[in-house]
Amino acid sequence: MARRPPPRPPRRRLPADEARARILEAAQRRLAEVGPERLRLTELAAELGISHQAILHHFGTREHLVGAVVERATMRLNERMTSVLAERGRDREELFDLIADFYGAEGNARLIAWLALSGMTPETRPAAAQAHPLKAMIELAHASRTNAQPDREIPYEDTEFRSQLVAVALLGEAIFGDLIRASSGSQRGPAATRAFRKRLAALLVDSG
Amino acid sequence: MARRPPPRPPRRRLPADEARARILEAAQRRLAEVGPERLRLTELAAELGISHQAILHHFGTREHLVGAVVERATMRLNERMTSVLAERGRDREELFDLIADFYGAEGNARLIAWLALSGMTPETRPAAAQAHPLKAMIELAHASRTNAQPDREIPYEDTEFRSQLVAVALLGEAIFGDLIRASSGSQRGPAATRAFRKRLAALLVDSG
DNA sequence: CCTCTTACTTACTTTATTGTAAGTAAGAAT
DNA sequence: ATTCTTACTTACAATAAAGTAAGTAAGAGG
Numbered sequence: 001m002a003r004r005p006p007p008r009p010p011r012r013r014l015p016a017d018e019a020r021a022r023i024l025e026a027a028q029r030r031l032a033e034v035g036p037e038r039l040r041l042t043e044l045a046a047e048l049g050i051s052h053q054a055i056l057h058h059f060g061t062r063e064h065l066v067g068a069v070v071e072r073a074t075m076r077l078n079e080r081m082t083s084v085l086a087e088r089g090r091d092r093e094e095l096f097d098l099i100a101d102f103y104g105a106e107g108n109a110r111l112i113a114w115l116a117l118s119g120m121t122p123e124t125r126p127a128a129a130q131a132h133p134l135k136a137m138i139e140l141a142h143a144s145r146t147n148a149q150p151d152r153e154i155p156y157e158d159t160e161f162r163s164q165l166v167a168v169a170l171l172g173e174a175i176f177g178d179l180i181r182a183s184s185g186s187q188r189g190p191a192a193t194r195a196f197r198k199r200l201a202a203l204l205v206d207s208g
Numbered sequence: 209m210a211r212r213p214p215p216r217p218p219r220r221r222l223p224a225d226e227a228r229a230r231i232l233e234a235a236q237r238r239l240a241e242v243g244p245e246r247l248r249l250t251e252l253a254a255e256l257g258i259s260h261q262a263i264l265h266h267f268g269t270r271e272h273l274v275g276a277v278v279e280r281a282t283m284r285l286n287e288r289m290t291s292v293l294a295e296r297g298r299d300r301e302e303l304f305d306l307i308a309d310f311y312g313a314e315g316n317a318r319l320i321a322w323l324a325l326s327g328m329t330p331e332t333r334p335a336a337a338q339a340h341p342l343k344a345m346i347e348l349a350h351a352s353r354t355n356a357q358p359d360r361e362i363p364y365e366d367t368e369f370r371s372q373l374v375a376v377a378l379l380g381e382a383i384f385g386d387l388i389r390a391s392s393g394s395q396r397g398p399a400a401t402r403a404f405r406k407r408l409a410a411l412l413v414d415s416g
Numbered sequence: 417c418c419t420c421t422t423a424c425t426t427a428c429t430t431t432a433t434t435g436t437a438a439g440t441a442a443g444a445a446t
Numbered sequence: 447a448t449t450c451t452t453a454c455t456t457a458c459a460a461t462a463a464a465g466t467a468a469g470t471a472a473g474a475g476g
Contacts, residue, residue: 220472221471221472221473248462248463249463249464249465250462250463250464260463260464260465261465261466264464264465264466268465269464269465270463270464270465
């Protein structure tokens with residue numbers, strides 16, 4: 001018996017910017033998971049319940065989509081970083097925790113890693129070349145250190161180095177942590193990450 | 209005028225293992241550069257001056273090739289690591305330099321990063337799950353520390369943490385260093401990397 | 417010198433994915 | 447209501463990459 005096609009629900013039609021936003025969000029998540037090279041328009045579309053041409057309709061080409069994701073993601077990361085810094089910002093341990101959450105946030109580290117590996121560094125975009133979102137962090141940390149130890153002279157380069165160490169170690173831990181621990185026979189998992197962060201914070205505080 | 213085809217040079221025919229070795233080497237270099245997802249058999253073959261079917265002849269499928277590269281690369285990294293540790297190994301600063309060269313070596317960090325991001329962790333291969341190549345490093349470092357400070361009691365977990373910090377920070381610096389420095393407005397390039405390493409070594413030594 | 421294995425080639429198939437073309441209907445504007 | 451823009455669909459083309467089939471000749475071994 002030929003079954004008549006089911007009365008399909010009326011087609012949704014979103015305003016363009018919202019559709020774009022949804023696509024960008026899903027694409028960014030996917031990009032953090034599998035990287036720019038393995039991002040498949042069809043997969044993404046299926047996940048969103050649309051056809052892959054809908055994506056092309058909004059972004060033209062796959063490359064444009066990836067570009068838009070990167071653009072938006074770096075802008076958001078910068079915004080988030082500055083808001084994190086503005087939030088409380090005086091106490092050093094809290095500052096460290098906020099930064100750690102930022103870099104350790106599921107996806108953030110992976111996204112940054114994919115971009116770094118793929119050579120999609122912000123210096124290709126001249127607009128971003130001027131903005132230095134991390135500079136505020138260094139200055140905050142430096143102020144906090146000199147405040148805590150008015151007697152000792154603390155060179156700015158040292159705080160600069162320590163800030164870089166924090167960023168690089170946290171990002172590195174998020175990406176390589178469990179791999180390193182696996183190959184040194186240590187405990188792995190989220191608890192190990194927490195322990196690592198705690199010891200790192202302690203090391204930095206103890207050594208000035 | 210129809211030109212007669214030039215007398216092509218007699219075909220080279222390598223012994224199988226050497227051919228495999230050459231392919232593996234080129235594939236590993238390419239893999240460190242562009243990652244497993246963007247490794248193209250045709251590109252690789254062109255680079256080697258052979259047809260892409262020659263590669264398939266030796267490795268069956270692309271997946272097998274990538275698997276073989278990963279296998280060989282991790283084995284070599286482990287070997288290289290242990291030989292580096294055996295080389296001198298008593299003095300802490302030299303140990304640090306050797307480790308730094310290991311992780312900072314062009315390609316090593318990128319290769320490890322690609323594998324970590326792609327989820328090609330060694331724990332999928334049961335053979336590698338038992339080997340703990342970095343454990344020796346931790347023990348060496350611990351011995352060196354207790355040797356240098358016989359009066360103070362140094363907990364093993366602390367050395368464990370510091371070893372992880374070194375590994376993670378060096379790898380992270382290799383991948384993220386210039387990106388971080390760019391977004392904090394600092395100097396970039398190899399000199400910055402050297403300076404970072406020097407300060408990291410100093411921090412670890414100064415703090416015990 | 418002859419033979420046999422196999423490293424490697426050329427020619428072709430298959431498949432996955434991006435992109436094009438054209439049409440459909442949702443929702444705003446008049 | 448009617449029209450008009452455009453978000454989105456279905457159908458299809460183009461391309462590139464992996465893999466198959468079959469043949470060729472290099473070099474070892476008798």
